[in-house]
Amino acid sequence: MVSATSFDSSSPSVSPSSDKRLWSNVRNRVDVLLEENSKNHKPVTNTIAIESERSKRFKNDSMLLLKGFDSVSHTLSLLSSNLDNALQGVRELAKPPSYSEILHSNLKADQIQRQQKEEDEEEEESKGKKRKHESDVEQTEDSSNEEEKRPKERKIMKKAKNIAISMAAKANSLARELKTIKSDLSFIQERCGLLEEENKRLRDGFVKGVRPEEDDLVRLQLEVLLAEKARLANENANLVRENQCLHQMVEYHQITSQDLSPSYEQVVQGFCLDFSSPLPQYDDEEEEHETRARDVSKALNESFEKAEEEQY
Structure with missing residues (x-):
């Protein structure tokens, strides 16, 4: 009883099916040990020392079994948690990115670019201030350089905006393609289901001994063909x-x-x-x-x- 309570307290939470298997294995092992003990049982002439050794061995074996079951249950719980995490990750990866997420990522990229540009501008302004303190000639050169860089920065901003717009358009086109692909997949799945049902029905008919001519589909096709034949004969x-x-x-x-x-x-x-x-x-x-x-x-x-x- 002490060993059982220790097993329950040490083992992590597992599904009921795994608990049933574990206890069934324990019972099978105990039954095997009892059968071996009954087969190898000798007359009452054996000494008390031999019985004590057997009881010790039995206890050791049971403790080892319990420890093994504890380790197995622990590993199973770890595997189940890992599998759950993996399934969640796969589901998240399988989900297509939404239009809002794409726009959010594009906005983040634009903000990062703007921050970098602002930092560059601040560094350039600090350098310009230092140069202003050094000499007036350097101030004029810095102002001319800044005037030349501003149109370049504006061009870069326009390019970034154009890239963001093109990315949004591509995202829209990809979303439409995904919708079409999903609709095609749903149609194909429905068609596969219908074909599987027809295949099962035909298999059941062959197993039961029903002729293929007696099938409704075959009968309808034959009726259509006969009607077409009559029409062609009249023509x-x-x-x-x-x-x-x-x-x-x-x-x-x-x-x-x-x-x-x-x-x-x-x-x-x-x-x-x-x-x-x-x-x-x-x-x-x-x-x-x-x-x-x-x-x-x-x-x-x-x-x-x-x-x-x-x-x-």
Whole structure:
């Protein structure tokens, strides 16, 4: 009991899970020692000296175990504190600098530059005063030098202001880029979550013996593909019909052009005042051309009527 109280007082504050593990290890060790003691137990004929030695050894072993557990608990507490500090540092580093912090740092830099310039100016003024006391000639030279340095200092101040403005603009652009990157990351994370859910659902379906064709997504995709196939088939049929109609119209145009060619030649010959004997006329050929033209016109009318009926 004394050793246990000393252990509780010396050990630092640890999480409950670590305490449970520690005491479970202690109990296991004590059980092992008791089992070894029971196995190696001899008859009552052993002397009191041997029992006292065993008890001393047992006490020494228990004290060593307790000391070891104390050291282990102490190291675990140190590790936990170090890990907490490291996590806090990582979180602070991971946080992007805010616009106010950047402006604050720029203002500090400007203040430091101004202080340095003021100190330089004070040193120069003190030197100028010393030189004034020495001679009037040096005073004139100092005044001329100061007049020459003032525009230079003004230029330096303007440059510093321009640099601060550019830094602020860069900070704004970086903040915008960070916002865009965060939005992209959130979208990617959402997409990954959806893909993981779909993957899990598909794995569960395969394990349970469900076919992939029975999945809702596959079924929807198949329905879309079948609808697209039907639409393309209808378009193909319409195009075939239009092609047939165009072929029939071309044939009709050719037949009519063949019918008009001899009359056109006769008109041209009439204008040329050809007094040659008239050409023979072929009544049979003209009748055949007329019948063909009529058949083609009937076929065209029938095809157009069918197309209109199908559309309506």
